[in-house]
Amino acid sequence: MKIPTLLAALLTIWISVAEAGLQMDLLDIDGLNTFKAKYLDNPGVASSAVEAIRRKAKQALANPNPYSVINSSVIPPNKDLHEFYSWAPYWWPNCKGIKNVQDEQTDCPYEQKDGQYVPDIGKISDPQDASSMTTDVTTMALAYALSGDDNLAKKTAHLLDTWFLNNKTFMKPELFFGQVIRGKGRNEGRPEGILDLRSFVYVPPVVALLEKSSVGTSLTKGLKAWFSDYSTWLLTSDLGKEEEAAANNHGSFHIAQTATYLHFADRDDEARKLISSYVNGIYKGQINKDGEQPLEAVRTKPFHYQCFNLVALVYIARLSDKLNGTNVWEAKTDQGATIKTAIDFLVPITEGFLADLKNGKKAKEPPDTLTTPLYAARDHYGDPDGRYTALLNKLIGITTGPSEFWTVWNPQALPGLNGTSKAGDDDNSGFDGYDGSGDGWNPYGNSTVSEHSNSGVDNSARVYNRLWVVVMVTVALLI
Numbered sequence: 001m002k003i004p005t006l007l008a009a010l011l012t013i014w015i016s017v018a019e020a021g022l023q024m025d026l027l028d029i030d031g032l033n034t035f036k037a038k039y040l041d042n043p044g045v046a047s048s049a050v051e052a053i054r055r056k057a058k059q060a061l062a063n064p065n066p067y068s069v070i071n072s073s074v075i076p077p078n079k080d081l082h083e084f085y086s087w088a089p090y091w092w093p094n095c096k097g098i099k100n101v102q103d104e105q106t107d108c109p110y111e112q113k114d115g116q117y118v119p120d121i122g123k124i125s126d127p128q129d130a131s132s133m134t135t136d137v138t139t140m141a142l143a144y145a146l147s148g149d150d151n152l153a154k155k156t157a158h159l160l161d162t163w164f165l166n167n168k169t170f171m172k173p174e175l176f177f178g179q180v181i182r183g184k185g186r187n188e189g190r191p192e193g194i195l196d197l198r199s200f201v202y203v204p205p206v207v208a209l210l211e212k213s214s215v216g217t218s219l220t221k222g223l224k225a226w227f228s229d230y231s232t233w234l235l236t237s238d239l240g241k242e243e244e245a246a247a248n249n250h251g252s253f254h255i256a257q258t259a260t261y262l263h264f265a266d267r268d269d270e271a272r273k274l275i276s277s278y279v280n281g282i283y284k285g286q287i288n289k290d291g292e293q294p295l296e297a298v299r300t301k302p303f304h305y306q307c308f309n310l311v312a313l314v315y316i317a318r319l320s321d322k323l324n325g326t327n328v329w330e331a332k333t334d335q336g337a338t339i340k341t342a343i344d345f346l347v348p349i350t351e352g353f354l355a356d357l358k359n360g361k362k363a364k365e366p367p368d369t370l371t372t373p374l375y376a377a378r379d380h381y382g383d384p385d386g387r388y389t390a391l392l393n394k395l396i397g398i399t400t401g402p403s404e405f406w407t408v409w410n411p412q413a414l415p416g417l418n419g420t421s422k423a424g425d426d427d428n429s430g431f432d433g434y435d436g437s438g439d440g441w442n443p444y445g446n447s448t449v450s451e452h453s454n455s456g457v458d459n460s461a462r463v464y465n466r467l468w469v470v471v472m473v474t475v476a477l478l479i
Helices: 029-039 043-062 119-123 126-147 150-165 191-209 216-236 238-245 249-264 268-279 302-322 339-358 367-381 387-396 404-409
Strands: 085-087 091-093 110-112 177-180 452-457 463-468
Touching: 043 126, 043 150, 085 126, 126 150, 126 191, 150 191, 150 216, 177 191, 191 216, 191 238, 191 249, 216 238, 216 249, 238 249, 249 268, 249 302, 268 302, 302 339, 302 367, 339 367, 339 387, 367 387
Parallel strands: 085 177
Antiparallel strands: 091 110, 452 463
16 A cells, blocks of 8 residues: 655654663654655655554554553552552662561562662553553554554544543652652652653654644643643652752753753753753763763663663754754853763774674673664764774674664665765765664563564664564653
8 A cells, every 4th residue: 555645743752761771762654755755655765664563563453451540550659540660670679687578568678789780670550551552553553654543543642632631540740759769657659750751752743643633632731731730840859859960971961851851842942952952961061072971881781771871862853953952962061072072982882882892792882772863973973084984884784774664754774865965975885774772661570671672674674673662661752
């Protein structure tokens, strides 16, 4: 069946909670327009991406159970099922020396083990359900844009209504019980819990894709109101203000999320001011002169966390461009560094990890974690010596290629197009991919992201269609 006119632009799905990893990128209508012009009448090169979208959408359409916080497998501390509830992923029970333990969650103190997920984290369902909901609505919305099948739009609207708006099943626009540290006498949420719902940045583009459907108008008003209320909570609650002030990646992701929701709620002036405040505030201390990110470098996985923060920085930079706000790309830290400085610091480290793999050694950390910010940096800053492009192509060799979503909205990932006009010589490679395998927004497990299919084409025209399923829960990007 011939694909009708594409309606809007979307982005890849990467969802998660804690600081495990993530992929975030900004929607770009020009990307879909390019896809339409270059590949709509030449389905051979893009058929795998389109078919992957259709397949995932068909699965989501057939799922009879809408997601809701009221279906939680664990009751929130205040007994209100409309509250989102999650546990701190790196906090473990220590029952040593305690007699007659009936329930370690209430009888034993919990202690932090940075970077190590507590085994029972998957027992709590809200994070996984939020991840699955966001994945399903994005898949079906994009499939609707490609096919015009109003049944997909209706099911997408039903899932969104059930999670956010329905009087019986809605989630409150607040996060008082995110990443709760369990233990005797402890049941309050933490600022870090705000990371748990960063996948919600995909909701605004989903709404845009449904705008011309039979359900678009009624849905938009309610969701804008919900996200306006959530934005206000993020800006005014004690937990929200503490997370905004966090000097590391937590602060960066707070800004990325909140500015997204403000923009969606038609509060652009506030979004621009928030980004400007960030650039003139905590950003100033995030990158050293040599490009190292000191607050991330001290973590148990320094390469990963530096890449993680960079994804947020790139997201904020692209969103600010959309808002005609601060030029985050060229903003300098107190030591004169920029996003590019941080990228360039990590490039040789990534190359070293790849060399280890080539020589049969185990890399200290997954090298493909840099893929997302590196791709964005190449598109913005250019690649005159071809080093970024060469590294991207090596990274593609250890991943599954770009996701079907990325392929459609950013067709530079397809053969024949190699980045933007600033990205360097097309002869550098026939394929640039995008994948974050091993680096999905995955707070509660060591797998990748939530249900996300990666479908791409490499230089030998192989097609990778692989479904990544988050074992325990899942983050990503926007309008």
